[in-house]
Amino acid sequence: MVFPAHARLLPQLALFGLTLALTLGGILARPIESLSLFWPVNAVLAGVLLRYPRLATPLGFAGVWLAMVGADLACGSHWQPALWFNLCNLGVIVTVWLLLSRLPRAHRRMRTPHGLLCVFGACAAGAVVAASMACVMAAPWFQQSMRATWLAWFSEQFSTSVLILPALLTAPTRGALLRGGGEAIRLAPLLVLLVSLTVSIAFGGPGAITFPIAALLWCAWAYSPFLVSLLALTAGSTLIVAVAQNLMHFSVPQSVLGVSTLMSARLGIAMLVLGPLLVACVTHANRGLLTRLERQATLDHLTGALTRSAFSRRATALLDSRQAHAQAMPLTLMMLDIDHFKSINDRHGHGVGDQVLRAFARAVQEHLQEGELFARLGGEEFVVIIPGLAPERAKFTAERLRRAVQELHVTHADPRLQITVSIGLDGCAADASAPSLDVLLARADKALYRAKAQGRNRVEQAEQQRQVV
Known part of the structure; x- marks a missing residue:
């Protein structure tokens, strides 16, 4: 120049x-x-x-x-x-x-x-x-x-x-002072x-x-x-x-x-x-x-989401804290799985697959607030925990996440590529005792499997929540 x-x-x-x-x-x-x-x-x-x-x-x-x-x-x-x-x-x-x-x-x-x-x-x-x-x-x-x-x-x-x-x-530098806010x-x-x-x-x-x-x-x-x-x-x-x-x-x-x-x-x-x-x-x-x-032990290097181990620690602490209060707040857990991700990798290459994972994570994180947990469990499978969200209202939030992913456009990818996500959810009503984290994950995973079996790009609730609703 x-x-x-x-x-x-x-x-x-x-x-x-x-x-x-x-x-x-x-x-x-x-x-x-x-x-x-x-x-x-x-x-x-x-x-x-x-x-x-x-x-x-x-x-x-x-x-x-x-x-x-x-x-x-x-x-x-x-x-x-x-x-x-x-x-x-x-x-x-x-x-x-x-x-x-x-x-x-x-x-x-x-x-x-x-x-x-x-x-x-x-x-x-x-x-x-x-x-x-x-x-x-x-x-x-x-x-x-x-x-x-x-x-x-x-x-x-x-x-x-x-x-x-x-x-x-x-x-x-001046930029470091502005970012760091002082010591x-x-x-x-x-x-x-x-x-x-x-x-x-x-x-x-x-x-x-x-x-x-x-x-x-x-x-x-x-x-x-x-x-x-x-x-x-x-x-x-x-x-x-x-x-x-x-x-x-x-x-x-x-x-x-x-x-x-x-x-x-x-x-x-x-x-x-x-x-x-x-x-x-x-x-x-x-x-x-x-x-x-x-940071490496807590955050996934590709997506910035929590790692599985970090999520397990924080989610367990959240459930324990919930049980310790007499007026327990409601809680919702969602399992999210990117549809046909293996075929995306096979057809477009792993570089595009990585772009899809990053774009998906950004789209989900933009709709979450402080205190809500978002983690990558492995591959294309993610999990979200939202404290304070009642199970009967969880489907509306999950639908909002599903639409946000469906509207994604991945940069440098094939313009015909469209990303969708299937979501299974479970939760606890206010004042109800919560099952363990493993039980919540298992129920949400079954709901996710049902969403996959019924055509993908959809939200399904766990059997217990469907009965309540």
Whole structure:
């Protein structure tokens, strides 16, 4: 598909404006004549480019760099450091994008533990590239040794990327939010995390940065990976600021290797969030697997109707619940069998047969309401239980289902193909004790056999119900 020129240019202009705003905010927030304490620009832009691959073009990367340089110049920076420093920043973005854009979408969106480890590795690689470029190109503007410069760039870029990038990659799409309706939040893990952060800052000392780990692990078990990523970002950035402002009373001097207290804390905090994020990914993946397994065990894969075993459990529970109430409600059970289904398979093929089954199931389900059970017993045989429907009125409902099936038109099938259904029904009147599920099925099956014997495409009631009516 060819897009108009303005449609291709607008996203690039939006990316340019986002970069400009982020860079200006980062510059204004950093200490005077010092590297930024927390520079989110690179991680945010890498996440945006991974979420919106159409922006990751040579023009897009060039626009990002020019926006960064323009923001630096607008804030009074000299043109040479503005060019070189932002080339280092661009190195982080390009490296992370190159390493993660080739991954499968599930890994890139951190839906698997492997994907999370890849994201951490990409953040480390991007930080290595930026730190190495800074030592080579930006050394004239640093007062520290090359080793200290490398460690400062690496620790800041790595910790910031690890804290920000997971939140961007796991963020749900707008469509997912509309379909899902949001996530129920359990307050207890969140409150414990806030308390542990408060205690960590109040207690102080190097070991205090590990205090929130237990609360983060609880959050990882209770919340989605996206919410855990946001909480890890909040906790990590809070601890980094607390260390930088000496609120946690760190007294470790800079080592001979050039590792300062802030560098060590940044790297420790970045590694601290790895565990909770990994637990969140594993928990989310396991829950998704259990949901799929439960769906496969409950719903027929072809028609979406209940499986025989799931129907048996729910129908038995429904009958038991009915018996437990003094004022028992009426109930109707219908057996439905598609007429001449074997000849449909033989004449038109199993593909058309599958289409017939799906169309039939949709037609029946459209006429059922919540709480009414619909199941596939096997082959072309289905069953419906309608609580609250009196047996004396069941034939009218069954006739409505029969007509709905007769009016079906199966897509891509032979236009001469017409589907009909035979229905046998049984039930229990109000306040009458219900027989077992097996007895109801047997009676309805006999009525179904009679409907088949009398010409098909008809509804027959069980003998007991015929006598009552």
